[in-house]
Amino acid sequence: MQLAEIIRKKSAQYLDEVIAIRRHIHMHPELSFREHETSAFVKKRLEEYGLDCKTVAGTGLLATITGKAGRSSKCIALRAELDALPVTEKNDLPWRSLVPGVMHACGHDVHASCLIGAARIIKELEDEFTGTVHLLFQPGEETLPGGAKKLLEEKVFGNNQPSVVIAQHVLPELGAGETGIRPGVYMASGDEIYITVSGKGGHGATPDKTVDTVAAMSHVVVALQQVSSRFAPPHIPTVLSFGKFIANGATNVIPGEVIIEGTFRTMDEEWRAEAHEIINRIAVNIATSLGASCSVEIRKGYPVLYNDPGMTSLMGSYMKEYLGSRKVKDLQIRMTTEDFAWFAREYPAVFYRLGTGMPDRLLHSPEFDIDEQIMLEGTGLPAWLALSFLLQ
Incomplete structure (x- = not known):
């Protein structure tokens, strides 16, 4: 029996168990860097399958399988990933979240469960290959600076450095059992912008005796739209959006602070740095011109995610062998972010997508869900990619 067929058979054999693992993790979500119970549960499962694990980055896990067919x-x-989001689940399912205000709304429960299943398959086939497979269960993907960065700072792989790092992530826009891949720049960098405008507050009926911080901040917000429409190079995707505007005054009170x-999202690191300076300059100058003071804080987030072209092409060819060409789709760039980008800065990396089969259940929404049958491909494909790479 050929390797692909062996993996498909094992994936089908273990599907019900992988789904049960996913449901358990889904019912007990934990926020970033607090994944203590999730980590303990994953570790117990891996040890049941004969894998040794070590704790990394506080609540992460690293398991390593070395092939026994030679050196x-x-x-x-x-x-x-292991962490969940601060979202209240609205799905009425037997395995819905039991934790108020916390939910696996980004599919990390799916990713972890599928990797557990893949680990089991790879372990059972260790006599068939040479080389090493690291299985990394990462904490804190959803919170800056990101668990990936902490793992790299810890030198998580030690002396056994990988030639490529692979990550699988669900995507509602793809059909059930489909995968998506894109070489080169795929996902944006992401930075958090915090701006405070201050001035003398007072009665709304006597604005001449105050500094109108609301009006000043309104001008700042409008002026900052020029960053993406006029300052950004036309060939570089750029998004600057503000989702929170706090002015704690009243109908007749101009607040002293807004x-x-x-x-801020973009696809080019050089322009990213330049844009930060422009945002600061526009905000401060506009506010100052209206008599207010202004402070700008920019918290740098994840870098641009870059898929190594050569490795992406290679993994794409493996995907087509395993799934068939029609199930491997070309992806468009996305302005969302992903801390896997830190790995992609250090190693050749491939971040690919797995369709959920539920296009109306969007990521990060309280209704997010998947067709659990996709976990058949979600379990078998990572095992196939790893062993195909080691056996080539």
């Missing part, structure tokens, strides 16, 4: 320095890493919070 080889080849090494590949597979990564999944705060806005937003996000």
Whole structure:
């Protein structure tokens, strides 16, 4: 029996168990860097399958499988995340979240469960390959600076450095059992923007005796739209959005302080740095011209996610062998962010998508869900990619 067929058979054999694992993790979500119970549950499962685990970055796990068919320095890493989001689930399912205000709304429960299943398959086939597979269960993907950065700072892989790091992530826009891939720049960098405008507050009926912080901040918000429409190079995708505007005055009270919070996304690191300076300059100058003072804080988030073209092409060819060409789609760039980008700065990396089969259940929404049958591909495909790479 050929390797692909063996993996497909094992994936089908373990599907019900992988789904049960997913449901358990889904029912007990934990926020970033607090994934203590999730980590303990994953570790117990992996140890049941004969894997040794070590704790990394506080609540993460690293398991390593070395092939027994001979000696080889080849090494590949597979990564999944453990953390959930501060979202209240609205799905009425037996396995809905039991934690108020916390939900696996980004599919990390799916990613972790599929990687557990893939680990089991790879472990059972360790006599068939040479080389090493790292299985990395990462904490804190959803919170800056990101668990990936902490893992790299800890030198998580030690002396056994991978030639490529792979990550699988669900995507509602793709059909059930489909995968998506894109070489080169795929996802944006993301930075958090915090701007405070201050001035003398007072009675709304005597604005001449105050500094109108609301009007000043309104001008700042409008002026900052020029960053993406006039300052950004036309060939570089750029988004600057503000989702929070706090002016705690009243119908007849001009507040002494107004705060806005937003996000800046782009696909070019050089322009990203330049844009930060422009945002600061526009905000300060506009506010000052209207008699107010202004402070700008920009918290740098995840970098641009870059898929190594050569490795992406190679993994794409493996995907087509396993799934068939029609199920492997070309992806468009996305302005969302992903801390896997930190790995992509250090290693050749491939971040690919797995369709959920539920296009109306969007990521980060309280209704997010998947067709659990996709976990058949979600379990088998990572195992196939890892072993295909080591056996090539």
